[in-house]
Amino acid sequence: MAILVTGATGTVGRHVVSGLVQKGKQVRAVSRNPENAGLPEGVEVTKGDLAAPESLRAALQGVTALYLIMSSDNAHTALQTDPKVIEIAKEAGVRRVVILMDYEGNPVEQIVKDSGMQWTLLKPVEFMANALVDWQPSIRAEGIVREPFGYALSARVHEADIAAVAVEALTEDGHHEESYYLTGPEALSRVDAVNKIAAAIGKEIRFVELTEEQARQGWKDQGYGEEDIEFFVQMGKNPPEVGYTVLPTIELVTGRPAKTFDEWIAEHKDEFM
Ligand SMILES: NC(=O)c1ccc[n+]([C@@H]2O[C@H](COP(=O)([O-])OP(=O)(O)OC[C@H]3O[C@@H](n4cnc5c(N)ncnc54)[C@H](OP(=O)(O)O)[C@@H]3O)[C@@H](O)[C@H]2O)c1
CATH class of the missing domain: 3.40.50.720 (NAD(P)-binding Rossmann-like Domain)
Incomplete structure (x- = not known):
């Protein structure tokens, strides 16, 4: 089967x-x-x-x-x-x-x-992998990240941890009727996250804070629809508590601590260089 x-x-x-x-x-x-x-x-x-x-x-x-x-x-x-x-x-x-x-x-x-x-x-909550999609091109090309809401917090989660919970739920009993809110082990702002990448690759990365209008236009240019753009803006402007409150779910389900953003960077460091 x-x-x-x-x-x-x-x-x-x-x-x-x-x-x-x-x-x-x-x-x-x-x-x-x-x-x-x-x-x-x-x-x-x-x-x-x-x-x-x-x-x-x-x-x-x-x-x-x-x-x-x-x-x-x-x-x-x-x-x-x-x-x-x-x-x-x-x-x-x-x-x-x-x-x-x-x-x-x-x-x-x-x-x-x-x-x-x-x-x-x-x-x-927000995937750690978004850092690659959103920031890799401008970090590699110019050593810059352009983002709005630089100090909004997010308990970004490692995609492998989401998958590890999925594997448990698919293969083991005890997860029926569970809604698992999944977060990483720390809440970081975008500025914090970019600083961590800069430290890991040993290169200065300038954080350029975009206005909301500039950010909306940028997402539009990338092909996102109105609904997605509104969601991104709200997540930055009024981040819901659930997006930055660290939860123990990953450790409770998998039996090992949730991976940190530093661990994620160590796995992807070369892709930013
Ligand atoms: N990124 C975040 O921060 C975040 C946070 C919370 C929740 N989420 C949710 O996570 C989900 C995305 O998961 P992910 O990042 O693992 O996926 P992903 O990287 O966006 O990959 C999308 C997958 O969808 C498949 N696909 C696309 N159109 C398809 C179609 N018509 N029929 C069958 N397969 C199709 C693609 O497979 P093929 O190209 O091989 O067909 C690909 O494997 C979204 O629902 C998103 O809302 C994301």
């Missing part, structure tokens, strides 16, 4: 796949482009589209547990997973689903709670 991983080529999904492989589990992965997935040997990669749930019916046969993403962080991939995937998974005999949530109030939450399947919801 296999475990089906959607978003398997994504930031968290790659770690979910490798964590399951390390545990000796049979993994099936979904990608729109299986030939370019670049997943570990032994992982069966199937073609599927989360916005067209029928395309997943065959991939769900013989699957006991499903890791499901609801959207993508790629500004150019307008993924909105069709919640009908849950119904099709249940029909195929899937007993357990672990969902990486994108926003509070997503109707999928009620759908999975009513499904009769075992469910676990993962609700991470």
